[in-house]
Amino acid sequence: MKLIFAGILAGLIATTAAKAGEMVFTSWGGTTQEAQTKSWAEPFTASAGVKVLQDGPTDYGKLKAMVDAKNVTWDVVDVEMDFAIKAAKDGLLEPIDFAVVPKDDLDPRFSNEHAIGSFYYSFVLAWNKGAVPGEPAGWADMFDTKKFPGKRTFYKWSAPGVIEIALLADGVPADKLYPLDLDRAFKKLDTIKSDIVWWGGGAESQQLIASGEAAFGQLWNGRVFALEKDGADVGVSWNQNLTAADVLVVPKGAKNKDAAMKFLAAASSPTGQAKFAEASGYAPINTKAKA
Known part of the structure; x- marks a missing residue:
């Protein structure tokens, strides 16, 4: 952050x-x-x-x-x-x-x-409605560049979030996430490596999505809340959200x-x-x- x-x-x-x-x-x-x-x-x-x-x-x-x-x-x-x-x-x-x-x-x-x-905060899937056709259903869609083209943005610090997201997108059930399979997670991230834009702070994540520079994003729910309050054309999915504090x-x-x-x-x-x-x-x- x-x-x-x-x-x-x-x-x-x-x-x-x-x-x-x-x-x-x-x-x-x-x-x-x-x-x-x-x-x-x-x-x-x-x-x-x-x-x-x-x-x-x-x-x-x-x-x-x-x-x-x-x-x-x-x-x-x-x-x-x-x-x-x-x-x-x-x-x-x-x-x-x-x-x-x-x-x-x-x-x-x-x-x-x-x-x-x-x-408490949740990492949720957010997207720019003008840059994304249709409505993504979950983290797996972040890794489907054919169905949903465009840049993806992830939080650049590993704990918590991006590793879990990669594993969930790869089909690991939520109740089987831990201990984390790091090799599998990094292999999954490598499939979209050229399309990833990393963010390190909440304001940066908001700017990436609101501007359309990134079509999808792993965002804190409060940052999406703020974008919606400001009238930004963004969508959000709470499916498989990751909650921490x-x-x-x-x-x-x-x-x-x-x-x-x-x-x-x-x-x-x-x-x-x-x-x-x-x-x-x-x-x-x-x-x-x-x-």
């Missing part, structure tokens, strides 16, 4: 460590972070009196470098679960203060000693840890989760949230 900032975030980028009464929230930019700003940061500032500066996009190498250098300028970071698990093992994260952050109503699959759930973490040595924990409590609350779901199209982690 490495992407450029747009819109309202342009003037909110945090270039230095937060001052007293401030904290820094780092996420993936674009429409997702805009929704997080409106749903979490702005209400938190109003209620707690803590100004939330925005930075991004999330960069795992940068987070590690900050911690290693003992010069951490980020306080809360939205990351993928696989990174959070490894980062905790590597000593890069602060433990969550569950005396401040209620966890009883959070999905326990995405809450642990060093992370709490941010939101982002989580929120506090880097080891964060300078505003107390404010960070209070922010986590607000962001993961039923109200915060419901507001974000309405704004983004992503599903809430809090089981009491009612969007």
